[in-house]
Amino acid sequence: MMKLIGSLTSPFVRKVLVMAEKKIECELVLEDVWASDSKIHDYNPLGKVPCLILDDGEAVFDSRVIGEFLDTLTPVGKLLPQERRERTEVRCWEALANSMLDAAVLIRLEGTMRDENQRSEAWVARQQLKLDDGLRAMSRGLGSKQWCSANRFTLADIACSCALIWIFACPDLNWRDAHPTLDKFYARLSQRQSFLDTQPS
Ligand SMILES: N[C@@H](CCC(=O)N[C@@H](CS)C(=O)NCC(=O)O)C(=O)O
Structure with a gap:
């Protein structure tokens, strides 16, 4: 296996x-x-x-x-569309989510893995900008739609909600309040059985 x-x-x-x-x-x-x-x-x-x-x-x-x-x-529960443009759109959402997570992780590690005198405010600000712009792009792209892309549940929704759940849980950062559309989106997705089954304890 x-x-x-x-x-x-x-x-x-x-x-x-x-x-x-x-x-x-x-x-x-x-x-x-x-x-x-x-x-x-x-x-x-x-x-x-x-x-x-x-x-x-x-x-x-x-x-x-x-x-x-x-x-x-397996063709069961296809998460990536076959059609080129749709597939590329899903992949682009995934790239956005992954890179926002990279930025959030770097901000977090700057605070937890480095001594006070090693920390760089300019570096954190650079990552913060990626995160703020990324959250805005996600919110705009989602608008009032139910799913990120292709009018159905895809890897784009998985990637974005896994990223948002982690980013919004970061202490001391007020990202969640600033993005009610995203807050509602991930709250809805996290009720799916696959999300309930994979909650970190
Ligand atoms: N681009 C990678 C990112 C994976 C990643 O950063 N994983 C973290 C855990 S959240 C890790 O293993 N970090 C260890 C390290 O950076 O040394 C992916 O999409 O799988």
Whole structure:
């Protein structure tokens, strides 16, 4: 059986776990990538999760490639449209969500992993701008629609809601109040069984 190396707190891993909606059998192997004895480098040279280990031992990363692989494995619950323009639109939403998460994670790590005298306000402000602009773009793109793209539930909705859940949970940051459209969107999506099943404890 395939194995997914990951952690329950990673929003990138959650994207893949929510794809359980496709009813694919895969064993979750928990790994703390921040631990000094982490084995993640044996599988992924980037030292990051998620990393999918195929039946023949091949390692697949990152979450975007894993998503593509899993979606083409079975036609059940297709998450990526076939048509080129629609598919590109979904992928673009996913790129937006992933990069906003990267910016949010960098802001968070600046506060938690670096000593006060090592922190750079200019660097944090640069990431903050990506996040603010990204949230505005997401909010505008979603408008009053039910789904991000293609008029149905796709990988775009999974990527955006996993990102928003993580970003809005960051303490001391008031992103949530400024974006009621996004707040409602992710609150609705987080009621889906696949999201309830993958809540970090
Ligand atoms: N672009 C990657 C991002 C994955 C990522 O940043 N994962 C974090 C956990 S949330 C990680 O493993 N970080 C460890 C590190 O940066 O050394 C993806 O989409 O899978």
